[in-house]
Amino acid sequence: xxxxxxxxxLKSNSEESLNELxxxxxxxxxSTQPAxxxxxxxxxxxxxxxxxRFGLExxxxxxxxxxxxxxxxxxxxxxxxxxxLYGHYDxxxxxxxxxxxxxxxxxxxxxxxxxxxxxxxxKGMIFAHIKAIQAWLESTGSLPVxxxxxxxxxxxxxxxxxxxxxxxxxxxxxxxxxxxxxxxxFAKDTPSVCTSLRGLGYMEIEAxxxxxxxxxxxxxxxxxxxxxxxxxxxxQLKDQNNRITIPGFYDNVARLSSAQKKAFSQLPYSxxxxxxxxxxxxxxxxxxxxxxxxxxxxxxxDCNGIFGGYTDEGAKTVIPAKASMKVSMRxxxxxxxxxxxxxxxxxxxxxxxxxITLSIQDDFGYSNPASTDPAHPAVQAALKAxxxxxxxxxxxxxxxxSIPIVSELKRILGIDTVxxxxxxxxxxxxxxxxQLSLDNFQKxxxxxxxxxxxxxxxxx
Amino acid sequence: xxxxxxxxxLKSNSEESLNELxxxxxxxxxSTQPAxxxxxxxxxxxxxxxxxRFGLExxxxxxxxxxxxxxxxxxxxxxxxxxxLYGHYDxxxxxxxxxxxxxxxxxxxxxxxxxxxxxxxxKGMIFAHIKAIQAWLESTGSLPVxxxxxxxxxxxxxxxxxxxxxxxxxxxxxxxxxxxxxxxxFAKDTPSVCTSLRGLGYMEIEAxxxxxxxxxxxxxxxxxxxxxxxxxxxxQLKDQNNRITIPGFYDNVARLSSAQKKAFSQLPYSxxxxxxxxxxxxxxxxxxxxxxxxxxxxxxxDCNGIFGGYTDEGAKTVIPAKASMKVSMRxxxxxxxxxxxxxxxxxxxxxxxxxITLSIQDDFGYSNPASTDPAHPAVQAALKAxxxxxxxxxxxxxxxxSIPIVSELKRILGIDTVxxxxxxxxxxxxxxxxQLSLDNFQKxxxxxxxxxxxxxxxxx
Numbered sequence: 001x002x003x004x005x006x007x008x009x010l011k012s013n014s015e016e017s018l019n020e021l022x023x024x025x026x027x028x029x030x031s032t033q034p035a036x037x038x039x040x041x042x043x044x045x046x047x048x049x050x051x052x053r054f055g056l057e058x059x060x061x062x063x064x065x066x067x068x069x070x071x072x073x074x075x076x077x078x079x080x081x082x083x084x085l086y087g088h089y090d091x092x093x094x095x096x097x098x099x100x101x102x103x104x105x106x107x108x109x110x111x112x113x114x115x116x117x118x119x120x121x122x123k124g125m126i127f128a129h130i131k132a133i134q135a136w137l138e139s140t141g142s143l144p145v146x147x148x149x150x151x152x153x154x155x156x157x158x159x160x161x162x163x164x165x166x167x168x169x170x171x172x173x174x175x176x177x178x179x180x181x182x183x184x185x186f187a188k189d190t191p192s193v194c195t196s197l198r199g200l201g202y203m204e205i206e207a208x209x210x211x212x213x214x215x216x217x218x219x220x221x222x223x224x225x226x227x228x229x230x231x232x233x234x235x236q237l238k239d240q241n242n243r244i245t246i247p248g249f250y251d252n253v254a255r256l257s258s259a260q261k262k263a264f265s266q267l268p269y270s271x272x273x274x275x276x277x278x279x280x281x282x283x284x285x286x287x288x289x290x291x292x293x294x295x296x297x298x299x300x301x302d303c304n305g306i307f308g309g310y311t312d313e314g315a316k317t318v319i320p321a322k323a324s325m326k327v328s329m330r331x332x333x334x335x336x337x338x339x340x341x342x343x344x345x346x347x348x349x350x351x352x353x354x355x356i357t358l359s360i361q362d363d364f365g366y367s368n369p370a371s372t373d374p375a376h377p378a379v380q381a382a383l384k385a386x387x388x389x390x391x392x393x394x395x396x397x398x399x400x401x402s403i404p405i406v407s408e409l410k411r412i413l414g415i416d417t418v419x420x421x422x423x424x425x426x427x428x429x430x431x432x433x434x435q436l437s438l439d440n441f442q443k444x445x446x447x448x449x450x451x452x453x454x455x456x457x458x459x460x
Numbered sequence: 461x462x463x464x465x466x467x468x469x470l471k472s473n474s475e476e477s478l479n480e481l482x483x484x485x486x487x488x489x490x491s492t493q494p495a496x497x498x499x500x501x502x503x504x505x506x507x508x509x510x511x512x513r514f515g516l517e518x519x520x521x522x523x524x525x526x527x528x529x530x531x532x533x534x535x536x537x538x539x540x541x542x543x544x545l546y547g548h549y550d551x552x553x554x555x556x557x558x559x560x561x562x563x564x565x566x567x568x569x570x571x572x573x574x575x576x577x578x579x580x581x582x583k584g585m586i587f588a589h590i591k592a593i594q595a596w597l598e599s600t601g602s603l604p605v606x607x608x609x610x611x612x613x614x615x616x617x618x619x620x621x622x623x624x625x626x627x628x629x630x631x632x633x634x635x636x637x638x639x640x641x642x643x644x645x646f647a648k649d650t651p652s653v654c655t656s657l658r659g660l661g662y663m664e665i666e667a668x669x670x671x672x673x674x675x676x677x678x679x680x681x682x683x684x685x686x687x688x689x690x691x692x693x694x695x696q697l698k699d700q701n702n703r704i705t706i707p708g709f710y711d712n713v714a715r716l717s718s719a720q721k722k723a724f725s726q727l728p729y730s731x732x733x734x735x736x737x738x739x740x741x742x743x744x745x746x747x748x749x750x751x752x753x754x755x756x757x758x759x760x761x762d763c764n765g766i767f768g769g770y771t772d773e774g775a776k777t778v779i780p781a782k783a784s785m786k787v788s789m790r791x792x793x794x795x796x797x798x799x800x801x802x803x804x805x806x807x808x809x810x811x812x813x814x815x816i817t818l819s820i821q822d823d824f825g826y827s828n829p830a831s832t833d834p835a836h837p838a839v840q841a842a843l844k845a846x847x848x849x850x851x852x853x854x855x856x857x858x859x860x861x862s863i864p865i866v867s868e869l870k871r872i873l874g875i876d877t878v879x880x881x882x883x884x885x886x887x888x889x890x891x892x893x894x895q896l897s898l899d900n901f902q903k904x905x906x907x908x909x910x911x912x913x914x915x916x917x918x919x920x
């Protein structure tokens with residue numbers, strides 16, 4: 001195998017790799033918080049410096065209306081295909097910060113885990129792929145494929161400026177297929193390639209009752225309470241079978257075929273183990289669907305945050321003037337986020353009790369559901385790279401999360417995406433104590449070295 | 461009238477009165493917040509200094525398990541009755557502080573209003589009564605009655621240590637009746653005496669789903685969501701008619717007689733004006749009851765605060781591990797808070813969806829409902845004092861709020877309480893921009909001067 005040289009290079013440079021990743025993790029590039037705008041910019045600059053150091057060319061920081069996009073390329077194999085590598089350098093907020101055991105932006109190694117906000121989602125993953133490029137270039141002077149890199153800073157807020165950027169830079173980004181690692185592998189020691197993603201719609205609903213907070217003794221029993229209004233709306237959005245009640249919501253959701261159901265049931269998955277992992281006695285699955293079916297093939301709706309009234313220690317007897325909640329929906333198949341969000345808003349206004357006024361904000365970006373044919377050569381190249389790295393057959397799987405860019409790349413550039421899972425489902429992404437094992441970080445770089453080789457063998 | 465001298469004295473000392481009140485308002489004596497414990501203590505010391513300066517005797521600060529009780533007396537009229545004056549020097553939290561137009565603990569005069577946390581509830585009111593005592597003592601050398609004063613620092617947290625204090629100090633507090641001004645008058649220019657109060661029960665409910673915050677893409681559709689659980693519980697606690705669904709909740713609630721209904725309907729009250737004052741298009745009254753009936757004679761339940769998940773700016777796709785809400789109930793007639801709270805907790809546990817665990821905290825203190833016979837001499841003395849001060853007949857009214865001490869004083873000391881309203885319903889107590897008009901502050905002191913005189917004429 002020609003990939004021995006870059007793999008050896010990676011092994012002898014593993015300490016340097018970890019230190020470079022740590023530097024990236026120290027930057028609190030939280031894209032949703034305006035106060036962190038400069039940190040996001042600083043992170044884009046660090047990424048571009050790494051790309052340059054690793055041997056990529058035409059490294060460019062493109063400003064957008066909010067956070068910059070970084071691009072780079074290495075295109076010197078006229079007979080090999082061109083892969084567009086996508087990743088994001090922005091991260092989720094670190095709240096609730098008091099639940100972290102170590103500082104979220106000071107990467108700490110404990111028990112073989114790198115612990116830091118963004119280490120799994122997505123800094124560690126994207127770093128592994130670009131480090132593998134360096135391994136090829138440093139050890140052999142060349143790369144088996146042509147690679148274009150695009151790393152954005154708005155994934156965690158729905159990529160509002162990425163799509164216009166792709167639209168405006170089709171020539172720059174022209175490629176045969178896309179590679180993304182922004183999703184976990186199926187399980188520890190069970191490598192997998194993901195071929196479907198759910199879409200996303202997100203809204204914030206603010207309910208207003210009286211024009212001022214009120215004393216709940218003097219006005220209790222007469223004054224409309226915006227917390228009760230939100231609770232009533234939220235409760236009515238799902239029925240007893242955990243089905244969403246928004247009119248027309250399931251119109252473009254495909255029925256699972258019995259063949260698909262059978263394939264799902266044969267995956268090495270234990271519902272009891274999943275419940276144990278979450279620490280819950282029961283799951284909230286849609287009636288007639290298994291947990292994997294619910295997570296990968298069924299749409300859903302969750303309140304992601306709620307706030308109103310007095311929430312500090314102790315008792316305060318207040319009827320608040322306002323309360324608000326954040327609600328997201330995960331979409332599948334042919335559900336169109338724009339249509340669904342419009343229907344949802346209209347329905348929520350209808351559910352609002354009289355005496356309360358609602359204001360619904362939905363400018364958080366959205367994401368279409370997406371899928372790739374398992375027979376696609378990039379999927380096959382990824383399965384082989386994983387098998388050779390982990391010494392086990394890799395599975396095909398779906399994914400409940402959303403990567404907005406996937407369906408948009410298909411629409412704008414006409415290319416399919418292969419999604420290689422590199423972290424683990426238990427890595428607490430979006431949560432306190434986000435982690436990535438040192439082992440998976442190392443195997444991620446090795447898998448990438450092999451993927452670049454495997455995909456390079458496919459004639460352009 | 462003998463009261464001309466103290467009234468004149470008050471007029472010529474009005475600037476000093478206002479400055480003394482302002483000093484008291486500058487102390488952030490928020491009893492529910494452990495971080496403010498020293499401020500609460502400092503406020504007790506300020507109150508005791510005022511009582512001494514105003515001519516009261518045996519001024520004492522009594523430590524308790526939490527915040528101190530201040531007592532004092534002037535008892536040199538062997539043939540007149542003894543009045544126990546009760547008030548509290550603690551205040552509600554100033555949150556949400558961003559909605560205040562002026563600093564909550566820097567009293568500011570705008571448009572004839574004193575604006576500060578606690579000015580209406582209860583510092584301004586209790587100050588008016590003790591200042592009226594000074595007015596009598598300074599201008600005549602004597603007081604027409606015997607007065608005992610008890611001012612506590614835990615009213616806003618349900619007076620947990622006051623009842624044991626009263627139990628242990630029955631001789632010290634022995635009196636013929638109690639006077640409290642911790643409630644608003646019926647309306648601007650409509651003075652009133654209150655003869656009934658609702659009781660209070662308060663709890664905090666914490667719901668737990670998974671053992672960590674989860675990514676709502678990866679786990680949405682399977683993981684139990686504690687926000688949805690709280691919303692569902694809250695929604696089920698009231699039915700479509702705004703009746704509380706806790707089993708047995710209405711067992712000890714008396715039916716309003718047609719005579720009472722008629723009396724309510726004749727009060728100078730406009731539902732439209734009330735809606736306009738709150739700025740709402742509809743009220744949430746219990747079916748078949750008017751707003752006044754709901755506020756004064758019917759029990760109710762309100763969520764006073766809810767918190768869970770991501771509540772900062774922007775979007776975060778999380779299923780939180782925990783969410784919590786604060787729920788209070790207002791009770792009437794023979795509803796026993798202890799029994800009701802027990803029933804409520806048991807019922808809430810039954811409403812909890814599977815996959816979620818609940819923890820319910822209820823050590824916030826509670827309050828029994830209470831009422832006083834309108835024919836009581838103290839009520840009559842108060843009505844006359846208000847009429848002479850405002851130049852208008854004073855009404856009898858109920859009150860939706862709770863003053864825990866009232867039913868306890870009846871139980872322990874065997875005395876009834878007269879409640880003289882001094883501030884206005886629109887004074888935003890418990891809310892941002894709490895206020896008290898300079899006019900009502902002045903009239904409060906005048907009313908008190910006259911009340912001391914009127915009640916002193918009743919033979920002991």
